[in-house]
Amino acid sequence: MSEVPTISVQDIPDDAVVLDVREDDEWQAGHAPGAVHIPMGDVPSRLGELPEEEPLPVICRSGGRSLRTVQWLVQQGFDVVNVEGGMRAWGGAEKKMVADSGGEPTVI
Incomplete structure (x- = not known):
């Protein structure tokens, strides 16, 4: 299997x-x-509905689902990258988050 393109949360702008x-x-x-x-x-x-962003960062909770999604999207010809560590890493880096509930955002 080929190497899956990845990006760290630190390399993603907060408004990306x-x-x-x-x-x-x-x-x-x-x-x-x-x-x-x-x-x-x-x-x-x-x-x-996929955003036009290239490469498009793909994120899940810890990186597993996004890894599989990136693998599939690459096979379909999309320019995508897996976000290392997912939303857990995003939250751990204290990057901005929002919650639909209006409460304190959290990663579950």
Whole structure:
């Protein structure tokens, strides 16, 4: 298997557009302010909704789902990168997050 392109959270601007492939409850608890939410299982049917950002950072909670999503999207010809450590690393780096609930954003 070829090397999967990755990026660290420190190399992503706080206002960057990222593709968040976590489930609805995870998204609602806390996400990057510039994120677009498409759960991993919905990505194949929603390719037309992918942001034009190139390379597009793809993020999940810890990096596993986004890794698989990046592998698949690369095979489809997309310019994407996996965010190392996912939202756990994002939160650990104290990068800005927002919550749909209006409460304190968290990574679940």
